[in-house]
Amino acid sequence: MRYFNKVALILLPVLMLALAGCGSSSSGKTDPFNPGGTVGGTTSGTPPYSLTLTPAKSAAFANEQLIVTAVLKDASNTPIANQTVNFSITAGPATAVSTSARTDSNGVALAFVRTGATAVTTNVIVQGASTVNSKSVVGYGNFQVSPADANLNSTRLSLSMTSLAVSPNQEQVIIATAKDGSNNPLANLAVTFRVAAGPASMVITNSFTDANGQATTIVKAGNPAAVSNVIIEATATVGGNAVVANIPFQVVPTTISTVNYTMTMAASKLVVDNNEEFFVAVTLKDSGANPVVGQTVNFSIASGEAAVITPTAVTDSLGKGIARIRALNPASTSAVILQALATIDGTVVTALAPVQITTQPLSASIIKMTLASDKQTVGINSDVILTATVTDLQSPPKPVQDNPVTFSVVGGSANVLDPSGNIQEPFTVNTDSMGNAVCRLRSAATPTSSSIIVKSTTTVNDKEVTAYHTIDIVRQNSYVINFLTSGSASDPSGNLNRLSGTVAFDFVGTVTFKQLVPFQVLDNNGIPLPNVAVALEISNTGRNLDTRIELVPPLPGVPVVYPFDDPLKITVRTDDHGMGIFTCNVSLAAPGAGMTNTESVIYQATATSGGVSMLSYGGFIATVTQDKAP
Structure with missing residues (x-):
């Protein structure tokens, strides 16, 4: 009523x-x-x-x-x-x-x-x-x-998807969830998907529910000239009866849509062995088919048993980004759906790629190959040494000798070099007595910081074995002197670690704090600069009259002491890693029982390299507290 x-x-x-x-x-x-x-x-x-x-x-x-x-x-x-x-x-x-x-x-x-x-x-x-x-x-x-009747409706099938409005040619994951009349998930239930109406196509038409009662599929929108409705139908058969669910979504042309970007994704292999590593590549473009550069793309597993090794990538000048994926070890041959997601101006753009994982071990023979580099980050036009190690894991494990290994770049701005320094890709070299094959890689120009993915391949006993490795290209806007510290530049205690101490109520005299101050000089590609003379001096005035500051350079440098030396400046030359270090000794007088004496120290670092002048500041706060009289 x-x-x-x-x-x-x-x-x-x-x-x-x-x-x-x-x-x-x-x-x-x-x-x-x-x-x-x-x-x-x-x-x-x-x-x-x-x-x-x-x-x-x-x-x-x-x-x-x-x-x-x-x-x-x-x-x-x-x-x-x-x-x-x-x-x-x-x-x-x-x-x-x-x-x-x-x-x-x-x-x-x-x-x-x-x-x-x-x-x-x-x-x-x-x-x-x-x-x-x-x-x-x-x-x-x-x-x-x-009210639901468990006797009449023993199975419920529901559908969900990421967005109910997409741009043309965009792919989406649809998840079907099957539960019984008591709301418990139904596993191993075959679900069939089809487009019941509208401009779209199913990338995956059949799937099985997992332990959570979920079966996953991919639908790809068509390319209509006007707004179009699409209805996806899922059907499962339980006890001879068909259980059906539908979900609608719309395809909205980019001319009237807020979704003005498209992203596509493809995997390097469509069928992989368990525990095998592979990669996926995305291409991000705007509505005019122009590549979107410098955009962060996040990678995840929408469904299935796999792990993302590199969860993010930044698109290069072609709008491409690459991520490494490793298949896990499923109990049976299973499907994995990989998802890439980017958020541009508040618009979420996604792409999907299906891969099948088999129960076959990583190569029929028990051969393992690893790929490593002598550095994880480089600037542009920098060399990296790559080492592929091939091992036969049969007991006892032993290196695979004199076996050809091929190196190639599958993503990012870089080239493989031959021993003479010439670009040669792919480049093949045989393993040595330790099972190692070595080659040189040189990073190339890139407009933004990005990643390089390198692939090494070898064949043992007619079985191909592959390994991947990721190296980050780091770009900076300018040359820089960085003080190496755990404190941030916005830390109110200074960007170096704060020093503090307490003395007894009857203490008379001064307390000396010693701080080691490391720093590094980098060029605009993030490459360390060796043998650069860096001048360091105390930059703040208004110090306490009883404060004593001593700057101590590495030997054979000579320390300088405030308030006796003027200017209070030393010079430290960077080592082969572009790093330098000095000591700052700060002496504060005991303030008196129940009192506190605090001093701030600000460093100024200046250097010139390649005609570029650099200026950087760092600092910290030192505090001595004296106990109250009993």
Whole structure:
């Protein structure tokens, strides 16, 4: 009875508006459905637009999903396209999963509704609202929800996806979840997917539910010229009966969409052995097919047993980014869906790639190859030594000698060099007596910091074995002197570690703190600069009168002491790693019982390298506290 009252309350304002229109003394052109507006060319009292909502079912069970079709037309019964319809639940136990959608060329927008729990059969009212040419139009649809009956409905199949509106040619993951009447997940259930309506295609048509009752698929949107509705249908057969679920989404052309980017992804292998390593490459472009440069892409496993080794990549000048993936060890041959995601100007762009993992071990023979480099980060035009090590793991393990290993760059800006320093890719060299094959890699120019992925391949006993390695190219905006510390530049105690100590209440004299201060000089590619003379001096004035500061360079340098030496400056030359170090001794007088004496020290570091002048600051705070008298 309370639901009847809610319906009455909803319809009452509409009836009152209609009565007000009938009693009006106007010319009959007043629009009762839009006060202040006019119908314009239609029969007096006829609304200019109509919105009709039709649920896919007149009766549903609790925790069920269904589609509600909304049709928007004008007074001449002509469909209105590309118009936003907002959906909401005005009464009853349900939730509008899709809160808005655009109408297609037939004036159709689809709402996705999920019913809630109820103890008795209950009415649900779905509302659709739109504004056309400044005129509001509202429509309603209703259906009933009954308590779920475990005996009649032993299996429930529900669908979910990342977004209910995508741009053309974009791929999405759809997850089907199967549960029994007691809400327990159903594992190993075959689920078939198909496109029931609209411009789209299934990348994966069949899948099995996992231990969580979830089966995953990929759908790829088509490339329609106008807004188009797509309906995906999932079907599972339980006890000879088909259980069906549907989910709608829209394909919105980039000319009217906020999704103005497309990303594609491909794996280096479509079938991999368990524990095998491979890589995936994405290409990110804008709506004009131009590469999007310098964009961070995040990689993850949407479904299946695999691990992401490099979870992020930055797109290069071609809009490409690469990540390394390792297959895990499934109990049976299984599918893995890899997902890449980028957020650009608030727009989420995704790409997917399916890979199948077999139960075959990593190569039929028990050969293992690792690939390593002598440095993990480099600047541009820098050399890296790569070492591939091939080992036969049969007991006892032994190196594989005199076996050819081929090196190549599969991602990033770099080239493999031969022993003479010439570019040669791929480059092949035989393993030595330790099973090692060595080659040289040189990083190339890149507009942003990025990653290089290198591949080494060898064949043993007619089986190909592959290994990958990642090296980061680091670019900086300028030459820099970095003080190496765990403190940040914004630390109120200074960007070096704070020094503090406590003395007894009756202590008389000075307390000396010693701080080792390391630093490093880098060029604008992040490459350390050796043999650079760095001048270091105390830069702050207003020091306490009783403060004594001593700067001590490495031998054979001579220390300088404040307040006796002026200027208080030393010179330290960087080593082969572009690093230097000196000692700062700060002596503070005991402040007196219950008192504190604090001093700040600011360093100024200056250097010149290759005609480039560098200036950097660092500092810290030293504090001595004296105990109170007993």
